[in-house]
Amino acid sequence: MPARAAQKKKTSLSSDLSSRLLEKVPTGIRGLDQVTHGGFPKGRTALVCGGPGTGKTLLGLEFLVRGALLYNEPGVCIAMEETAQELVTNMASLGYDLPALVRQKKLAIDYVHIERKQIEETGEYDLEGLFIRLRAAIEQVKAKRVLLDTIELLFLGLKNDGIVRAELRRLFHWLKDAGVTAVVTAEMGDRTLTRYGLEEYVADCVLVLDHRVNEQISTRRLRVVKYRGSSHGTNEYPFLLDDQGISVVPITSLGLNHTASTERISSGVPSLDAMLGKKGFFRGSSILITGTAGTGKSSFAAAFAGAACARGERALYFAYEESPSQILRNMSSVGQNLEKWIDRRLLRIHATRPTAAGLESHLATVYNEIQEFKPTVVIIDPITNLVAVGDLHAVKAMLTRLIDFLKLKHTTAMFTNLVFGSGVMEETAVGISSLMDAWVVLGDVSQGEAERMRTLSLLKSRGMSHDTRMHRFTLSDKGIEIHGNK
Amino acid sequence: MATSKRTAGKPENHGAAQVKKAKASPFKRPLWELRLYVAGMTPTSIRAFENLKRLCEEHMHGAYKIQVVDLLERPMLARGDQIIAVPTLVRRLPTPVKKIIGDLSNTERVLVGLDLRPAGGWR
DSSP: OHHHHHHHHHHHHHHHHHHHSOOEEOOOOBTHHHHTTSSEETTSEEEEEESTTSSHHHHHHHHHHHHHHHSOOOEEEEESSSOHHHHHHHHHTTTOOHHHHHHTTSEEEEEOOOOGGGEEEOSOOBOHHHHHHHHHHHHHHTOSEEEEETTTHHHHHOSOHHHHHHHHHHHHHHHHHHTOEEEEEEEBOSSSSBTTOGGGTOOSEEEEEEEEEETTEEEEEEEEEEETTSOOOOSEEEEEEETTEEEEOOOOOOOSOOOOOOOEEOOSOHHHHHHTTTTOEETTOEEEEEESTTSSHHHHHHHHHHHHHHTTOOEEEEESSSOHHHHHHHHHTTTOOOHHHHHTTSEEEEEOOGGGSOHHHHHHHHHHHHHHHOOSEEEEEOSHHHHTTSOHHHHHHHHHHHHHHHHHTTOEEEEEEEOOSSSSOOHHHHHHHTTOSEEEEEEEEEETTTEEEEEEEEEEETTSOOOOSOEEEEEETTEEEEESOO | OGGGGOOTTSOOOOTTOOEEOOOOOSSOOOOEEEEEEESSSOHHHHHHHHHHHHHHHHHSTTSEEEEEEETTTOTTHHHHTTOOSBSEEEEEESSSOEEEESOOOOHHHHHHHTTOTTTTTTO
16 A cells, blocks of 8 residues: 555656646647747647737637647637638638538637627626636537637626626636637737736737738738747747648748758759869759849759759749749740649749738748748749848848758759849849859850850859859750850 | 527426516516526525516516526527626517626616616506
């Protein structure tokens, strides 16, 4: 008997220790688990606040839906702002079928409506009715996750703030006891995080969502303000709302701890490879191609992408100037048949106008596409146009993050950049060139009256001996040919 | 929710619920259909029921019925009438639906809430 008691004591001690380590539940929302280093605190309540239209409800619902679909954790949504039907419609636009989840008993939605006009208050009361509904819904689907959206409406619906506050405190305690992981949404306040000071009650994990419009271009951002007992990313992270829901871009400047590859890959132009120590670029390096208008930057990019596909690798082409069909047509005129690679799903062209979104959103899109398509070669053509939506500093910050992310994945990136005039180095080019491992400068020189001559020089190519002379090159239906480097 | 439509004539089985049948009336009188939502027989809910009974006897004698719903027994009924606070008194008839939350200790407020001002208007 004493031995057993001792053993019991031991296990209770060890479980005591493990209970001190904060357990987390993954949200399943793309990128958010990386930012929060694992998800939301298990069995506790996380607060998501932000202004109107920042995506609070969607984040909460996605937490439930992803939990049900990915982690087999059913969820309960207490909706006080939108009816179940409205939620179903909103989530359908993100590709989620809420009614199906309800049928499968993975989700319960209870629309709680308080019409202050209908209600008279006389004497003492408590909010046990709400508790009972929550409990019933939790039992109905055996929920592990709960969303309270937006619990603050209780303050608008009921006159007695004192009772509401006391009952909210009781509610959060009750949620903790019930062992469910909850998300509470709240409207941003003027001086406080939330309008009614909910952060007073829920202080374990607080996220702030933000939606900023800068020069008519909007960017959504997310920040973890507080995460008690856990480390977390402290930056503002851009996030996207698209047809697949929310995705947070967890990349910030990752630092310079990636391993450098010694593998060389072809540029797609044999005569350029010859200039690059006869082998081509390093895999995982970042390559900048600058040039004045019409010097063939995109042709080099297309050749590079084509070479990757010919090796059986995937290439992802972000076009900010031309539509995919325009690129295909133009490239076939210089001997690059890209269409066959698209048909074989080795090449994907993602074309958008730079002004369609903010820089951060572009970064998020690029990030998502890369995560999904898993290319070994990425082309951004051109980065010049991104400068149109952000200042140089912002562009440089974005590119640094993107390049760090690509390098970690050993993805080779080629950026093209339009420069104006000849001889004068553009500010942009100089600003970003320090991030690049190789820099190809294209230009043209007038030759007599009638002819222009295209020129190419390798301004830098880190880590390899390379040809530093300026060369003449031609573009024809046979492709790119650099002369005089034999 | 079929149970919520149950008439007073049928035997009720609402756990701790108590039902007052409308008294048979020789005249056609407007019928008051009231429902009191509580969560267990707490002092507050007992007080609310007693306040309500007294008030009904005074102001709508013989023309009312009270149905007490204990949400601990029938939690799903809370959705239908959108109950969040207890006790909540719901005036289902005459329409429009009215809600009064609290222990009904402030008689004046209850009468206003039930549209019974001036008092005794139905008698």
